[in-house]
Amino acid sequence: MPASVEALGRPLAAAAAAGPLLRVEGVSKRFGATTALDGLSLDVMPGEFVALLGGSGSGKSTLLRIVAGFETADEGRVLLQGRDIAPLPPHARPVSMVFQSYALFPHLSVFDNVAYGLRRDGVAKPEIARRVAEALALVGLTGFERRKPAQLSGGQRQRVALVRSLVKRPPLLLLDEPLGALDAGLRERTGFELRALQRATGAGFVMVTHDQEEALALADRVAVLEQGRLAQYDTPQALYNRPATRSVAAFLGxxxxxxxxxxxxxxxxxxxxxxxxxxxxxxxxxxxxxxxxxxxxxxxxxxxxxxxxxxxxxxxxxxxxxxxxxxxxxxxxxxxxxxxxxxxxxxxxxxxxxxxxxxxxxxx
Known part of the structure; x- marks a missing residue:
């Protein structure tokens, strides 16, 4: 493993607990008369890549936003490394989130985009420089430090968004359709890069996607959501070969x-x-x-x-x-x-x- 990969991943491995990294317990969320989540429970283990898969209105994005802190559950608990994070605002939670739009600051350089969170946390300048250099090397963007987002390809912007989230070394990374803005060929290649990055860092990844092939190819386990409930949660192979319900069988393949x-x-x-x-x-x-x-x-x-x-x-x-x-x-x-x-x-x-x-x- 390259030194930069090891350095970025070491704190995550050290933080891994014996139990689940993330535990969602009986979470419900209603928007008026609409129930987005209905008593949903699932665990994500340390270093695990989980995909939340389902059709429109299944509740997958709502669940991700509740874990991130952008929505509040009406019932249930969200535990990260055994700690209830519900009282914490989004910026105080030890999670990072990558949006489909990447949400890069257009006026900042690649270096400053990646360094932004570290500066807000008061990290010393030499440490920022070292960690940003390691992060960019990890995704093959050494030499791009001074470029602005508009000077990058879609795949490059996606990699900047990823390492900007990972440079703070969160135990959990949330991804909201991270490959949705890419064309088919680039989506496949970037998906493999995303999986390699997850393995290298050891962070837990939870990804929302509506793309069945993407979920089956990248995730260790896939949670299929239907009308706010967990229809089935298993490995891609088990889901495909042994679907539990009509809806899962029809949706997957x-x-x-x-x-x-x-x-x-x-x-x-x-x-x-x-x-x-x-x-x-x-x-x-x-x-x-x-x-x-x-x-x-x-x-x-x-x-x-x-x-x-x-x-x-x-x-x-x-x-x-x-x-x-x-x-x-x-x-x-x-x-x-x-x-x-x-x-x-x-x-x-x-x-x-x-x-x-x-x-x-x-x-x-």
């Missing part, structure tokens, strides 16, 4: 939702007109998630865990096709087809099959 009723012998009569044989027997009304990439095109559909569908539409995605299939019992499924073979044509019947363990039971 747009899984096909198969509704049906168990008939007592372990099989499920699917509303789409197929017979399911899941790994575990089911009775009564049930629902399963079936990922598009788990469905295979076969010569003839099997009697169980198979269906014959009609291709409705097709979209080319580089090394694969996304096919929209119409089912005999009604409804549509998304199916991933390999690009190394000619795809079927719209209106053509296609036989499909999947394995029993591809059917993920959904709780609600």
């Amino acid at each position: 747009a899984a096909n939702i198969l509704e049906g009723r168990g008939r007592g012998d372990g099989a499920v009569e699917c509303a789409a007109g197929c017979l399911l044989r899941p790994s575990a027997p089911a009775e009564g009304a049930v629902a399963y998630a079936l990922r598009p990439e788990r469905i295979r095109v076969v010569a003839a559909a099997p009697a169980e865990n198979g269906a014959t569908a009609v291709l409705k539409d097709l979209a080319f995605r580089g090394d694969w096709w996304m096919a929209v299939m119409a089912l005999p019992g009604g409804g549509e499924w998304r199916v991933v087809l390999p690009a190394d073979a000619p795809p079927p044509q719209p209106g053509e019947a296609v036989a499909l099959a999947w394995s029993p363990d591809s059917l993920v039971p959904l709780a609600g």
